[in-house]
Amino acid sequence: MGVYTFVCRNTGGEWTAKQHSGELEASAATPYALQRALVAAASAADSASGVQSSFSMVTPTSAVFQVIVGAVGGGAMMVSGGGGAAAASGGAAAEAPKEEKKEEEKEESDDDMGFSLFD
Numbered sequence: 001m002g003v004y005t006f007v008c009r010n011t012g013g014e015w016t017a018k019q020h021s022g023e024l025e026a027s028a029a030t031p032y033a034l035q036r037a038l039v040a041a042a043s044a045a046d047s048a049s050g051v052q053s054s055f056s057m058v059t060p061t062s063a064v065f066q067v068i069v070g071a072v073g074g075g076a077m078m079v080s081g082g083g084g085a086a087a088a089s090g091g092a093a094a095e096a097p098k099e100e101k102k103e104e105e106k107e108e109s110d111d112d113m114g115f116s117l118f119d
Contacts, residue, residue: 001070002046006038008055008063017065031055035065042067 005020008031015034016027024045026037035055043051048070057063
């Protein structure tokens with residue numbers, strides 16, 4: 001698994017990016033094209049499969065872009081698991097939800113905890 005962090009800047013209408021602690025660099029006309037180039041560069045540097053990325057604008061002319069290579073397995077499994085559960089329920093999702101019994105909630109005091117925050 002590799003984590004690549006890039007500092008991106010827009011100067012004169014062109015976006016450039018340099019890796020925070022490394023030698024990877026890229027440039028492009030748009031932030032989207034820059035992200036694609038950086039993902040390709042990080043994927044070429046790391047042979048693991050699966051890529052996750054995050055692009056965050058800091059100012060209108062600067063951003064931080066992070067690429068994580070080889071860490072997508074857990075997230076993909078959770079997404080497919082949720083989709084499988086929805087598909088397995090079939091028509092149950094179309095049914096109107098049943099009303100739940102409303103119970104009065106008892107207010108708990110901090111004295112019942114058995115310990116004190118300041119001990």
